[in-house]
Amino acid sequence: MSTPTPVVAVDQSLLYPSVYKEFWQHFSKNKGAVAGLAFMLVIVFCALFAPWVAPHDPSEQYRDFLLTPPVWLEGGQWQFLLGTDELGRDLLSRLIQGSRLSLLIGLSSVVMSLIPGILMGLLAGFFPKILGPTIMRLMDIMLALPSLLLAVAIVAILGPGLINTVIAIAIVSLPSYVRLTRAAVMGELNRDYVTAARLAGATLPRLMFITVLPNCMAPLIVQATLSFSSAILDAAALGFLGLGVQPPTPEWGTMLASARDYIERAWWVVSLPGLTILLSVLAINLMGDGLRDALDPKLKNAA
């Protein structure tokens, strides 16, 4: 979970009222964002305490209860609130367990692309002669390939699996961080405070990471939130194509892929994982909107 890190929003010397408070005031004005946050808190709770929250072991196969419908349908069992899948595994437990995976994939791919992305963006911004354009061309090349195709190709190289899914998604989302960081850095470089720091003899790393970077964080945080949600979507798409996380690990997209054969007899198997993906991604995007409004009023009306 990328909880807002308002420290970075510290702007000049205006330290009143508390930045946290100010941020929260802005954020809480956006009802959608708060709803998104609430939903995400539930998901995070489920993910953290999955073994205790889930009523069953997600891999336990109840072979006498194949494709049991959810409890409110005829033939449903209280034992399996949302029904069971084709191997008799409890769907609710698998969805809960799946939240772990989706959040893990989201979080780790964001971290894995954020850090190199920021680094490359900083380099591109600070060295506009040769290194900068080279990096930007490289990013252009990556942007020219549709992200899903690139991800599929990367997974085809690395082989399917959790870690490789994360790597593929991280690589695919790299260019947006690089571009964003570079643009922000270019904007900051001409500011007086940077010149001042330079004159004061700040070393290049200090200039990069301590002087300039914190002032570029707002759009990056928003971008991180958005790419968190698209990471979940991409992972699900890869899983759906059979290239994502491997069974029996319950991942939402993979659950959809293996369940679609049963939709005629058991719609719940295919509808529920999809709905869960939709709601989670929506919640994160709502939060992202709220964050943007609160952190960076300049961006407010941008799509």
Add this chain to the structure above:
Amino acid sequence: MFSFIARRVGLLIPTFFGITLLTFALIRLIPGDPVEVMMGERRVDPEMHAQAMERLGLNKPLYAQYIDYVGKLAHGDLGESLRTRTSVWSEFTSLFPATLELSIAALIFAGILGLLAGVIAALKRGSLFDHGVMGISLAGYSMPIFWWGLILIMFFSVSLGWTPVSGRIDLLYDIPPKTGFMLIDTLLSDEEGSFMDALRHLILPAIVLGTIPLAVIARMTRSSMLEVLREDYVRTARAKGLSPARVVFVHGLRNALIPVLTVFGLQVGTLLAGAVLTETIFSWPGIGKWLIEAIGARDYPVVQNGILLIACLVILVNFVVDILYGFANPRIRHQR
């Protein structure tokens, strides 16, 4: 203006070479060997294997293979599919119209609905409609489209029986592929009702593929419209007593469209990625499905050049959008 275009073209060339290098590397890195794949489960004796590798030029050192590859590209030779032994270019051109038709339909759907919703939402800012549009578009933006496709098929094709399950047209129509665009071909053919049939086949896939662009366009139109409506010239136009419709559509929308245009360009990549999933769900014979299958079959030339062609397409569209943008907005033109 000329130097602006020249600069942009200059940027294209290294990008193009970078892409050839990338596609070349990508496919060589994929484990598995094409000869093995071609033979199925049959025994491949080493001698035969070596012969096949030689015939395919896969036994040369990598740099030589790359030089071969670029040399062939320069002559417009995109190679032959290992699986079907037909030229990649002819496979691409036979399948691309299907993808293009689908994408255009999706963009028309997304464009019209998105612009309309965005403009109205902007005009009625803060209203229930505005909130509704924003909420729905965010949901659309968050949609796992492979699931969305299945849900739509379940509802419209199966429960209601309004739309066909898959494919581009009912097979009992014998439509010779003159242009490759089913809607045009059906009009050229003399088979009654085939055009409507093709249209009915197109609706669901276009909606599914258009969902994300629709959401993006609606949001983008709304925000850029809001900005434009605050501008002085709009106020002036209003003050002049021009009709509200004229103000909105002539003065407002025209200027609001500029950023939307960029989004259109950026959506091409998204659209092609979406096409991979959409085509798979709807058995749509296009390039997305073709490429995914080729990657699975280690069909080197198809993957390499298919990705290359798609990348070129994306670059080209963005290039055109850039230029249009430059025409529309002098500030961009003079920037680096």
Add this chain to the structure above:
Amino acid sequence: MCGLPNFVARYRLTYGFITCGVRYLKSTFKLATLRGAIALAVFSVAVGISAKPLVVCTEASPEGFDTALYTTAVTADASAETIYNRLVDFKPGTTEIVPALAETWEISDDGLTYTFHLRKGVKFHTTEYFKPTRDMNADDVIWSFQRQLDPNHPWHKQSQVGYPYFESMGFKELLKNVEKVDDSTVKFTLTRRESPFLADVAMAFASVYSAEYADQLLKANKTDNLNSQPIGTGPFVFQRYAKDAQVRFKANPEYFRGKPPADTLIFAIATDNNVRLQKLKANECQVALYPKPDDIPNIKKDPNLKVDELNSMTTAYIAMNTTHKYMSDVRVRKAIELAFDKEAYVKALFGKDNATVAVNPYPDTLLGYNKDLKNPAHDLDKARALLKEAGVPEGTVLTLFTRNGGGPTNPNPAMGAQMMQSDLAKVGIKLDIRVMEWGEMLKRAKNGEHDMVSAGWSGDNGDPDNFLTPNLSCEAAKNGENYARWCNQKFQTLIDQAREKTDPAERAALYEQAQVIFNQDLPWISMAYTKAFTAMRNNVEGYHISPLTTNNFATTQVK
């Protein structure tokens, strides 16, 4: 000699990399009637153009139409079975050899010379791109074989990858000579005895092409057209092909067995089996190939549909790598079999009545099936005891390779693997499932990287040797085709003897003994003997499901 490749390659295309499904909610029936009405309306329009088209929903695009270049069954269906003929044919629905382009033949006493007497007056297709000036004769037969055999033949080099089917059948070494005796007589000389030779030349790669057409193409420098604009003598004339969409044929009025009843034959390509079924229900196609075993009861219930089924010559199995640690111990292999609930597996994967739980390496429809052998009862305690005896520590990790898309020998690999995983967990073995793309899996399995691999084999000439030699012989263990890497001298001797014998009873006895050794040493867990299914509309007549994984529509019609 060739087995699963047909099937598997077919399914590799279909399911190998990506399957995306479309399945429908309850009210499919309503749809069926509604769509049926629409389709009927359309149908009546179409009738004016061509009477009674037969639309077949197939599962993948053919790779091309020069059938000798390819090995997959889907390609053979769209080329060898429609456009071409061979010297001899399998009688529809059987493995019995019947005359085709050759009316009669003689086999020399040493079994090394085959003389075929060709049928007279057989015409090649007349199309917009080719008008034959002569009937089919010995030159055409010679051309069709020499192209693949003779490295100096002008057409030999036209194929980038050679002629995979011909070569893997060992025809390069087997054929000494193919010569023309006179216009209607061809003589084949072999380098060794090959009892299934007639069956071999009934296979797709032995199709007879028009030498006249080939010469024209070569002269015009349009050799690629042989693949895109094919000419043959078969029941259907090629019309048009749209990749991933359809192949259209029209009936050959001059077909030597008489004009086929279907005027127009259309292959509608729908990779997803749910889509195929849906189209069948909507009468968008009249025959749907490869329905999912799961759907069979459903189809049988539908009053408009029927199912043709056949015990196919197919075994699904899990090969255990007998060269790996632990797996080399027969007790461990036995323990795995005991721990694994085969019955539940077969029922869940194939559905009741759609497959039989397997015991032996080949199904009971073949010669010398040992009926006395039985599967041991599912017994966890005994399995645990055996594992303990063999010194396998609790929590040992073993790998299982499986492919990423379903095929007839394994309709749902991921699900099957997970069932096995959960069963073995109960006796303290952690199963590491590695799902891979088909080609990659084969390669790795041939290298012996696996502990276990889920595979399948389907024979296509009906001989037990076709199962045992390619999969379980010592030679196959060396080149890795024997995924168990199992080489048992006693077993090898038995199957070698059986191959040389001609008396069926003697052979059967030897094979029965071989199966006893197989079951004692257990290199495989034989999982299931599957059935082949084809779903069709009730009014379809004259279709014969083939044990050879091919589909021929020369006698099929819509009533």
